[in-house]
Structures are given as structure tokens and as C-alpha cells.
Amino acid sequence: MPLNISCSLVTPTYNWPEALELLLLSVKNQSVFPNEVIVADDGSRKETKELIEKFQKNFPIPLIHVWHEDNKNQKPAIMNKAVAKAKYEYIIEIDGDIIMHKDFVKDHLQMASKNTFLYGSRVNILKPYLTELFSKKQIEFHFFSKGIKKRGRTLRIPLLANLYKEESSRSKKLRGCNMSFWRSDFIKINGFNEDLVGWGIDDSEMAQRLLNTGVKGKRLKFRGLVYHIYHKEQDKSHIHLNELIENETTAKKITTIEKGINQYL
Known part of the structure; x- marks a missing residue:
């Protein structure tokens, strides 16, 4: 599809x-800009x-800060609030600890197609390299780069990248840190499920509902490259509760949820 x-x-x-700064620097380095950047700030x-305000002074596109009060992990809620504010037809979702290859946005837009969502992979930046990463404010990497x-x-x-075909079942390789979808498809399934608690599963449960409506998934490989900054693992003590919800979504072919983006539209 054209751009x-x-x-x-x-x-x-x-x-x-510190991580968000590198992400925003990598936005400024894009060969094709998104129409806006929305930071969904979970408190x-x-x-x-202050960092966002500093970037807003000379950012090449609108940079919007959507914030709510800190009440433990409420990523589904803050993401719903952010997508509700989004003005444009296509949503590219990355994590806040991601550095994008300069052609990342271009790749997602060129590979986008109707009735499809995309999901890509990530290169891992290792813990021992973080001091150097942040001191250099490094946003460009290649096959021989240190620390990955x-x-x-x-x-x-x-x-x-064109060898990968559309899929009607959820891939275990799906990662919310590198995804894109049509805003209208996201609204149709009522966005992220705010009944999920703590960290994890929100992206794959949302993707499962997209699949249940007939939207296909497509793996983005050899394009849409991102670099994930190391951090210690999140608390997973609640994850079994989220997995129960996801399993029910899959088994019952659930397409929409009660507590989602509808609260903010």
C-alpha cells in the first residue's frame, strides 16, 4: 500500500x-514521520x-502528552485514553523503552493493508551496555553494533518481508512493543480490556479479539526494526488472571468487551 x-x-x-528521550530522538530521525506522537503516561x-515539554519546543510533528494519576499498572486504560485522542486512521504502537530504526514508520505504513494488523519483533539491548547507551544517547544500530x-x-x-502472509490465528511471536492496526478496527472491538490487571497479556488479548472479528494478523519481518532497552522483568504475580481472560476470549471467540475505549470517545 502507498504511504x-x-x-x-x-x-x-x-x-x-531516559528511555523515552531515546525513543523521541528516534522519532525525530524517521525517514517518514507519523502525523502525531501520543505519549500514554501511566502516572x-x-x-x-518536563522532558516532553522540552521536546515539544522543536518537535517536527505534534507531540501530545496524555497522563492520568498513578494507580499501579493501568496500561490498558492509558492506552485507550491515548487512542481515543488520536486524530488519524492508523495506529502504530510501540513501548516506551523502544528505539526505532529510521525507516520504522515508513515500513509499517508501506506494509499496512485493510482488514489486517501488523506485528514485528525486536532486537534486545543488553543490561551491561545501558550506561554507554544513555551517555551517548545512541539511536542508530546495525548488525555489528555493541551491546545487542x-x-x-x-x-x-x-x-x-513480502514473503510473510496473513494469518487468522494468533502467533506466539506477537509483541505489543511493535504493532500497528486501523483505529476503526480497534474501536470496533472496544480497544484494550481494562479488566486485565497488572502487567502483561493486554496486547495479545486485544489482538485475539481483532482476529475473532475476521481481521488478519501479519508478521513484520526484515522491516519495522526496533531496539528494546533492557529493564528488569515486571511483576507477573497477576498474570494467571489475565491468561484466564485471554483463554476465554479465544475459546468463546469474544469480539468486544464492556470496559474499554468507549469510556473516552
């Missing part, structure tokens, strides 16, 4: 302005607000 799709880049964040302190693993995922080969 004449309008899109909003949406990213959740929580009290990690960060003033340092994050999964180097094969640094390869951008657009011709090979």
Missing part, C-alpha cells in the same frame, strides 16, 4: 524519561512531563 495513510504513533511510558512524575543480541533482527531486507 498516503495518516497515522498516530502511540507509546506508553512510566517513570523512565509518571514531573521529570517525564538477536542480531539477525537488525537486518532490513524489504523484499524478504
Whole structure:
């Protein structure tokens, strides 16, 4: 599909302005800009607000800060609030600890097609490299870069990306840190499920409902490259509760939920 799709880049964040700064620098480095960037802030302190205000002064596109009070992990709610505010037809979702390859947005827009969502992979930036990463404010990487693993995922080969076909079942490789979908499809399934608690499952449960409505998934491989900054694992003590919801969504082919984006539209 041509690049004449309008899109909003949406990213959740929580009290990690150092990572968000690299993400925003990588937005400024894009070969094709999104139409706007929305930071979905799950209750960060003033340092994050100050960073965003600093970037807003000379950002090439609108940079919008959507914030709510900190009440433990409420990522589904803040993401719903952010997508509700989004002005454009296509949503590209990345995590707040992601650095994008310069052609990341271009790749998602060129690979987008109706009735489909895209999901990509990530290269991992390792813990011992973080001091150097942040001191250099590094936003460009390649196959031989220091401090990374999964180097094969640094390869951008657009011709090979076309080999991947649409799928009607959920892939275990799906990661919410690198996803895109049509805003209208997201609204049709009522967005993220706010009955999910704590960290995890929100993206895959949402994707399952997209699949249940007949929207296909497509893996973005050899394009849409991102680099994920190491952080310690989130608390997973609640994840079994979320898995029960996801399993029910799959088994019963549930397409919509009660507590979602409808609250903010």
C-alpha cells in the first residue's frame, strides 16, 4: 500500500524519561514521520512531563502528552485514553523503552493493508551496555553494533518481508512493543480490556479479539526494526488472571468487551 495513510504513533511510558528521550530522538530521525506522537503516561512524575515539554519546543510533528494519576499498572486504560485522542486512521504502537530504526514508520505504513494488523519483533539491548547507551544517547544500530543480541533482527531486507502472509490465528511471536492496526478496527472491538490487571497479556488479548472479528494478523519481518532497552522483568504475580481472560476470549471467540475505549470517545 502507498504511504498516503495518516497515522498516530502511540507509546506508553512510566517513570523512565531516559528511555523515552531515546525513543523521541528516534522519532525525530524517521525517514517518514507519523502525523502525531501520543505519549500514554501511566502516572509518571514531573521529570517525564518536563522532558516532553522540552521536546515539544522543536518537535517536527505534534507531540501530545496524555497522563492520568498513578494507580499501579493501568496500561490498558492509558492506552485507550491515548487512542481515543488520536486524530488519524492508523495506529502504530510501540513501548516506551523502544528505539526505532529510521525507516520504522515508513515500513509499517508501506506494509499496512485493510482488514489486517501488523506485528514485528525486536532486537534486545543488553543490561551491561545501558550506561554507554544513555551517555551517548545512541539511536542508530546495525548488525555489528555493541551491546545487542538477536542480531539477525537488525537486518532490513524489504523484499524478504513480502514473503510473510496473513494469518487468522494468533502467533506466539506477537509483541505489543511493535504493532500497528486501523483505529476503526480497534474501536470496533472496544480497544484494550481494562479488566486485565497488572502487567502483561493486554496486547495479545486485544489482538485475539481483532482476529475473532475476521481481521488478519501479519508478521513484520526484515522491516519495522526496533531496539528494546533492557529493564528488569515486571511483576507477573497477576498474570494467571489475565491468561484466564485471554483463554476465554479465544475459546468463546469474544469480539468486544464492556470496559474499554468507549469510556473516552
